[in-house]
Amino acid sequence: MSIHLHRHPQNSLREQISTLGKSLFDRGLTMGSSGNISVRLDDGGWLMTPTNACLGRLDPARLSHLDNSGQLISGDKPTKEQFLHMAMYEERPQSGAIVHLHSTHSVAVSCLPEVDPCDCIPPLTAYYVMRVGKLPLVPYYIPGDPKLGDAVRGLAGKHSAVLLANHGPVVAGKNLEAAVYATEELEETAKLYLLLRGENPRGLTQEQVAELEARFPRD
């Protein structure tokens, strides 16, 4: 008789959330208990990071498991941005994961008075266009305010990443790895943008952006 050890498919997702959360935290991409991560499950439910959890020390077994209506099935109380994540998923059926961080340079850009609210960071590099594209600014709301979900709903259909004013980025991807890569690219480009402020940098032209979008369509 052979013994078949069945590994629940959620286990590897739980481990991936914890591993990537630690990687983001260890590299200083979010501090303290800031930031949150979610992954959409095949049955329409979600795994989300618990509220007040440090992304550097997530316990895979205590992640919040929600059903497809957002009710907690098991684990700790979910992030207070649950509604923000759910609003973004509603508008983006192609997205399987969302990352929200308080990454310093992205937050800095979210506080600048002169940013274009339709597109906060110019297309400085090809990889930024490939991973992020246009980045709209969401007006300030207190963290966890359900109105934040409503504000994001209007933008998320067209944009995989948004920047919450005086708060930080929220980035969706087809899976968690893609969402993390895009969040990292956004942070690096925010840093470049701040480095180059006042230098009148040469960004990519509209034609160059259009060529990238045709060749490397984002999700």
Ligand SMILES: O=C(O)[C@@H](O)C(=O)COP(=O)(O)O
């Ligand atoms: O900024 C906030 O308070 C939240 O957006 C956040 O980043 C962490 O909140 P929890 O996920 O509820 O811990």
Ligand SMILES: [Zn+2]
């Ligand atoms: Zn936050």
